[in-house]
Each structure stands twice: as C-alpha cells, then as structure tokens.
Amino acid sequence: MSRLSLKSLASDPQRLLTLALFVAVYGYFTLEFPVFASLRSTFSILEGLAVIGLVTLGLTVTIIAGEIDLSVGSVAALVGVVVVQLMSVFGPVPAILLGISAGAIIGVAQGYLIARLGIQAIVLTIGSLVFFRGLSLILAGEKTVALTDFATSDFLQTRLLILSPASILVILIFVSVGIFLKFHRFGREIYAIGGARREALAAGVPVLRPMVITFAISGFCAGLAGTIVALRSGSAQPLGLQDLLLSGATAAFVGGVHVLGGRGSAIGAAIGALIIQVLTNGMNLYLAPAYVVGLVLGFLLMIVILLQLAGEQLDRLKHRRSRIASLSSQSVGPPTS
C-alpha cells in the first residue's frame, strides 16, 4: 500500500514539488526559530489553518468547476457580522447556524444565477463582492461590532494538544468534501463541468446542479471561516478579511488546482493551505507587516501560474510530436500504441 502511494507520488511531479516546498518552508523556519516546532506553535498554525483552509477549500472547488469565486472575503466578513449581531438576540448555537446557512444560501443564489444567466462567475462575483461589502457595512451599522458574551469564543479556542474544536470541525469538513468530490456522482459532475464543459453537456451532465453545489460549498466555507474569525476575536469588521482571497487563491494554486478547471483535490487544498499558513506564521516571527505577506504570497502565486503555463506549453509540444509520430507511422501501416 505504502509502496503504491510512493509510486503514485513519484508519477505526480507537481505533488512532489508541493511536498518539497512544504518541507523546505517548515524546515527553514524550524532551523531559524526552534520554537516553531513546539506544540504551542503547531497549535497556532492549525488555528490559522482552520480559516485559510476553509477559504482554500471553497476556492479549490470553484476552480475545479472552471470558475472562481471572488466574493469569498466579502461573504466571510458579512457572515461574521451576521453571527455577532444575532448572538445577542438568539444565543450562540442558532446564531452560528443561521449565519453559516446564510453563507450557503448566498452561494446557492450565486451558483443559480451563474448557471441560469450563463455568465462567468468572475463577473458576477465581482459585483457581489462589492454588494456584500456594502451589506455588511449596513448590518454592522458602519462600525466594528463586538460580542458581549465570550463563552463561545473560549470554547472554540480550547486547546487539546494541538487541536481545538474549530480545527477539528474544519478537518471533518475537509474529509467529507474530499470524499464527496472523489466518490459522489454530484462531486464528479463538478470535475466534468470544469474540465470539459461542452463535452459534459453533450454527455448529459446538467450545468445547473454542479454549479449550485460548487458555489454552495464555497459560500458555506467562506461563511464558516468568517464565523470562526469573528467568534475567536470576539468582534467582526464589516470591511475586514479582504486579503483572504489572495491567500486562499495562492493556497489553492499551490495545492494543485489548474486554472482551466477539472484538476485539484481536497488533499491538495489542505497541503496548499498548510504551506501558506506555515509561511504566514513564519513571517510573523520576523514581525513582517501585512504588505510583506501579501508581496510574498503574490510572488508565490505568480511563480505557480508561470509553472502551470510552462507545463501547458510542454504538453502541447508533446501532443504535437506524438501526433506527427502517429501520422508518419500511419503512412506505413496501422498505428501501434
């Protein structure tokens, strides 16, 4: 079993590269700061991973479907505000459930509109990005809103060695979304409309259902991420969390999604998010300001895109060569594979 997985790893250079990047980043910071490998530091990485991981997972699913959800930051901020505002009225559990379902419903609506209107998600979600920013400002009364009861916040941050209730929940979500994507028919449909939409349509895959599911997952994940941030800090900023898009997108692309869709997995999203979170935590040890983190993430994203483009060109070249080869062999006799 282990030999098999090792073999599949060796045949997947991108995954190998990603793992090497993780080892390099983690190793570097551990050598530089021995405290980086401590239990407390690992706990802090996993806490941050809960938020970035969720956003990465949502973005990964939308990119697999051949689209991208630009509104994740705004939806996270909006749901954070909604949860904080509802906490004082309904108490913690109903407020959290209502907030997260609001995120999922927003996703469903976006997916429905994208499939029905036949427009690209980029265009719709850039509008909803602005729209939800305005909405969360209105709902928050134009200011940062704060919790009055911190019992839930304390519970979320209970430390169990290196895990907390929040990170356990996120791990469970990763496992279930991963299984859904890999084994459920609806999950496979998401890959189908991303990798080859026309062929999928011709084969009888509807675009509406996978699109709605895709954006529901994305909205749900963004909403839950916003909820975790708001509950952990005890407050919600209506204009906050906008940099989640860059970190999430970088993590998703490092984790192996392809911009043309149809490629990527929940495991990849987890590894990508882990790398980004280790990088962010490590840079925090250097007391790097937020814009340096943005600079490094942007640079990393740029390199990943360039590598993907180079791989594409290489594939095209190989394809052309094999076609020429098969054509020349055809002229002699039947092609042998």
Next chain:
Amino acid sequence: MQSINSMTELAARDEQTWMRRIKPSLAVAAVVATIVVLAYGALTTPSFLTAFNVGVIIRAAAFVGIMAIGLTFVTISGNFFLLSVTEIAALSSIIFTFSVNQEFGFLSVLVITLGMAAILGAMQGAVIGLGGNPIVVTLAFGGVIFGCAAYFSDAQMILVNRPNPFEWLGAGLSFGIPNVTWIFIILAVIGEIALRCTTFGRRVYLNGDNRAAARAIGNRDYVIAIQVCAIAAVAGGLVGLLFSAQMSAGYINHFTGAMGASGSLTLNAIAAVMVGGTAIAGGAGSALRSALGAVFIALVDNMMVLRGYPAGPRILFVGLIILASVSAYSLLRKRAQ
C-alpha cells in the same frame, strides 16, 4: 461537424445584428437614467446643482473615469479586467513623489512614473497573453506591486515638495474647469478614436469578438494582451500621479480607503465600464460610454453623500449597478439567441 459550425456561425451573426439593434438602446437607456437621476437629485437634494458641487462631481468622476477608459481596452479585447490598477496607481503615487522630491524635471517624472506603470502592465499582459487567467494573474501582481509600494514608502504618507509643475496639472483650473477633468475628457475622446478609427482599435474589438478568426487573419493575441494591459496600467499610473499631485502627497492607501464609494478605485472603475455597456466577454464597448458610466456613478454617489447616506448604502449601490448591468447584458444576449 460542418452543420454545427455553420449553426454557431449563424447564431453569431444573429447575435451581431441583435447587438447592433441593442447597442443604441442601451446607450439611450444609460443617458436617460443619467438624466432622470440628475433631475431627481437636482429637484430634491439641497445644494446638489450648485456650481461648487458640479465641480466636485466632475473632479471625482475624472479619476474613476480615466481608470475606466483604460480598463475598457482590456475588457473589449476579451481579457476581463486588470484587478491590479489600484495597486499600480499606489505604486505610481510613490514613484511620482520620490522623483519629484529628487528634483527631476517635468518630463522625466512623467516618463519614469508612466513608464514604470507601462512596464508592469506589459508584464501582466505577457503572462495573460500566454494563457494565464487575467483575474488570477492580476491578483498575484496586485499583491506584489502593492507590497513593493508599501515597502518603498514604509506605508507612510510622503509629502511632495512644493512648488512643483504638477500642482497645476492636479489641482489647477483652465477655463473654469479642473485640469484633471480636461485630461479625462481628452483621454475619453482619444480612447474612442483609437478604438473606432485605428487598425489597433479594430484588432482589439476583433480579438474580443472572435479570437479564432483574429488568429486566422494573423492577429497575435499575446501582443494585443500586452498592449491593452499596458494602456490600462498607464491609465492607472496617471490616476496615481494626478491624485498625488492634487493632494501634494504620495500614499499607498489613497486609492483603497477614502476614494469614491466601493472602497477600492478598481471596483468603481469596473462598475463604470459595466454600466457603460461594454460586453463583458469582449468585442463590444466604447471608451466614451465608460466615461459616461463614471460620471453617472460619481453623480449618484455625490447625491447619496449629500442626502446623508453613510458608506454602506453607497457601496451597496455600486454592487447593485455591477450586478444589474451584468444580468441585463446576459439576458439581452440570451434573448438574442
């Protein structure tokens, strides 16, 4: 296969004749909407139609408008948007401040600032032209460019030495109209002529309308991508230069915080392009209508400010404008098919 091809061709031709019929009506609708808002606002909002307030509006419209004119080229060419124009404006603001404070001459400051913007735009265009997704590429570059600008300026506001020749450009008046507005009007006319009456402009339209046909007649789409991205970036750089000259200070957060409604100049400019009726998939649109779109957004924003609306509803409105124009366009196109 042949029948499918001819059918799509037929559909495309149908769409074109429809677009020809729709385009004037869209323009009329935009003009009527502007007039209705103006009339309603003038009648019901105190101090809306004063000479001072008109000056405020056309000054505000100028910055969004110049950016929107640049973005129009990118959108018409079928490359969606340059999400990084605000970040380019921020970097230009810093470069402009440094070079003025180094006592460089008028022309060399202009060349350094706009040249840097053009190079950054061309770099993004090159990656996009090779097949990179415009949104992801410009998201990555945006992070890097903003990080560099913040790094060079320590995220501080830097004062521009006075007097300098750019003060007249940024804050001066000619014939009673602000110079930035003159620049805006002249650029709108130049942009429109470049799009309508030059070979380059027609190539931009063709590239967005039918990339395969464009390629077949010898259009190199990566050259087009580089050109349009450089144009949009120079427009962004010019906004950075003019605004810093007006404020006599270079600052990276000039364009993300206080400017306009949506909290980011890029998003306002995108809203202006969309409300101007530019086809989001490329192939149709006009610089003049984008300029009118910017005026429309500035008008409504100004009216909402005078009526005492806080940031929330104003941002919500910009989001609604984007969502409405995207949906309207795609519905019209669907009906045409």
